[in-house]
Amino acid sequence: MRTPPLPQTLWRNALVIALDEAHGATPFRADVLVEGADIRAVADVSLPGRPVPSPGTTVVDASGLLLTPGLVNAHTHSWEILLRGTSAPLPLEVWTLLSYPPTGVAPVPSRLVHLRTVVAALESLRGGATTLLDDTGELPGQTPAGIAEVFRAYDATGIRATCTGTGIDVPIVDRLPFADEVLPAEVLAASRDSMPPSAVVQEAFFAFSAEARMLARPYPRIRYALSPSAPQRVTDEFLVRAADQAREHGEVLHTHLLETKLQQTLARGRYPGRTIVEHLDALGVLGPNLTAAHGIWLTPHDLELLAASGATVAHNPISNLKLGSGTLPWRAMHDAGVRVALGSDGASSNDTMRMLDVLKQTALAHTLGDPDYRRWPLVSEVLHAGTVAGARAAGWSDRTGSLTPGLAADIVVYDLAATTAFTPLNDAAQQLVFAENGASIAEVWVDGRCVLRGGRSTLVDEDALLAEFRAEASAYLEAQLPEWRRLQESLEPAIREAYLRAWSPAG
Numbered sequence: 069m070r071t072p073p074l075p076q077t078l079w080r081n082a083l084v085i086a087l088d089e090a091h092g093a094t095p096f097r098a099d100v101l102v103e104g105a106d107i108r109a110v111a112d113v114s115l116p117g118r119p120v121p122s123p124g125t126t127v128v129d130a131s132g133l134l135l136t137p138g139l140v141n142a143h144t145h146s147w148e149i150l151l152r153g154t155s156a157p158l159p160l161e162v163w164t165l166l167s168y169p170p171t172g173v174a175p176v177p178s179r180l181v182h183l184r185t186v187v188a189a190l191e192s193l194r195g196g197a198t199t200l201l202d203d204t205g206e207l208p209g210q211t212p213a214g215i216a217e218v219f220r221a222y223d224a225t226g227i228r229a230t231c232t233g234t235g236i237d238v239p240i241v242d243r244l245p246f247a248d249e250v251l252p253a254e255v256l257a258a259s260r261d262s263m264p265p266s267a268v269v270q271e272a273f274f275a276f277s278a279e280a281r282m283l284a285r286p287y288p289r290i291r292y293a294l295s296p297s298a299p300q301r302v303t304d305e306f307l308v309r310a311a312d313q314a315r316e317h318g319e320v321l322h323t324h325l326l327e328t329k330l331q332q333t334l335a336r337g338r339y340p341g342r343t344i345v346e347h348l349d350a351l352g353v354l355g356p357n358l359t360a361a362h363g364i365w366l367t368p369h370d371l372e373l374l375a376a377s378g379a380t381v382a383h384n385p386i387s388n389l390k391l392g393s394g395t396l397p398w399r400a401m402h403d404a405g406v407r408v409a410l411g412s413d414g415a416s417s418n419d420t421m422r423m424l425d426v427l428k429q430t431a432l433a434h435t436l437g438d439p440d441y442r443r444w445p446l447v448s449e450v451l452h453a454g455t456v457a458g459a460r461a462a463g464w465s466d467r468t469g470s471l472t473p474g475l476a477a478d479i480v481v482y483d484l485a486a487t488t489a490f491t492p493l494n495d496a497a498q499q500l501v502f503a504e505n506g507a508s509i510a511e512v513w514v515d516g517r518c519v520l521r522g523g524r525s526t527l528v529d530e531d532a533l534l535a536e537f538r539a540e541a542s543a544y545l546e547a548q549l550p551e552w553r554r555l556q557e558s559l560e561p562a563i564r565e566a567y568l569r570a571w572s573p574a575g
């Protein structure tokens with residue numbers, strides 16, 4: 069029996085920003101042929117060899133369209149969608165104490181996990197992203213049932229995602245500076261009591277990971293990764309074990325790294341004579357599969373080590389501004405050869421997952437303070453970070469990141485006349501980064517399937533799901549927030565004082 073031919077779509081004469089090896093971010097006119105899940109051809113219309121449609125091919129006159137690879141969000145926390153809008157800008161250490169739910173908050177019901185993940189996916193697609201590296205682990209705890217719900221929700225919306233299990237085996241008192249000074253005794257005790265010894269946490273975490281990895285297997289667009297949350301939040305044993313396992317399974321290893329100046333200061337006590345990056349290098353944790361979020365407070369030697377290891381830093385410029393974390397050394401990183409990808413970070417430190425916003429902010433955030441404007445980010449670098457480098461950071465470079473024959477058809481289709489962002493059309497790459505906000509997106513394709521058209525999901529009943537999300541989220545938050553808010557308000561003055569003291573210690 070002959071197998072039926074795969075469906076084909078041919079966009080004729082599209083403006084294309086392919087981010088492939090030959091063209092990089094330079095726009096050109098091309099015919100783009102998709103067959104089944106994959107890109108078959110991206111043929112420059114000025115050259116011979118344009119694809120000929122077979123009978124049954126859907127042919128689109130794309131002369132008014134711009135086609136780009138889907139953006140890759142290389143660092144986010146989808147679960148923070150629930151916390152959107154709960155906090156004004158605050159420094160990370162204060163934000164962690166005041167904005168993250170304290171011990172004792174009820175587990176999030178499975179249905180709410182599903183619904184908030186659908187929101188994350190739809191918001192991402194509308195913001196131009198087709199792939200996420202979602203540091204899914206959440207307070208107050210992750211379970212196989214919870215992460216299975218995340219997988220199901222991403223699968224239902226058609227988006228591509230690597231979802232992490234997040235590990236922490238250091239009690240809050242030891243991982244957050246001044247936590248012991250400012251948290252009430254009962255919160256500290258609860259936090260300590262809920263944190264079994266490291267060996268027990270590790271057993272539970274790696275057992276959870278084995279199950280999560282198996283649960284991800286049926287989904288073609290979902291992968292699992294390990295995320296020891298941050299060097300200050302895990303023991304060295306945990307880090308090394310996670311790094312070994314990630315290598316063994318060919319997975320991404322995700323972590324947070326040197327997001328704040330305080331982390332750098334405190335590391336001097338914890339790792340005498342070494343920076344955190346030097347310590348990670350000595351442990352054997354650095355490597356091409358490591359994606360470290362933030363990477364702001366790095367020394368020139370740290371940059372050399374990161375570059376030599378092939379690790380990627382996922383830059384989150386909007387979150388860095390909201391939390392006042394500092395400015396990632398963009399030019400020094402590029403000069404040193406460090407791979408840089410881009411992330412939105414969580415929806416309570418951004419507060420959206422729109423990657424087009426992240427592109428623009430990246431292009432703007434590094435112009436301050438350096439009069440040598442040739443060192444400022446190039447639009448081509450920003451687009452490369454948001455696509456090719458992101459795909460590698462998220463563990464998907466075998467499938468996505470550029471419009472290249474053989475890769476998946478993960479394509480964002482912009483209607484150049486839908487808004488004024490591309491009017492007049494002078495330089496599509498500049499206008500994509502600086503003028504477009506997602507409103508010109510006509511369609512988003514993932515794995516050769518149109519998953520968003522005219523801003524609406526083609527796969528799920530958005531209106532029903534969002535209405536259900538609003539109701540479920542309000543019910544959960546109304547039950548949890550008042551007590552948490554009372555605690556926050558009572559703690560804030562002490563936290564502020566302790567934070568300021570830690571930032572600029574006397575003498």
Ligand SMILES: Nc1nc2[nH]cnc2c(=O)[nH]1
Pocket residue numbers: 145160298324327387391413414417
């Ligand atoms: N920005 C930021 N967000 C987080 N969400 C959970 N952990 C972190 C962190 O270390 N930094």
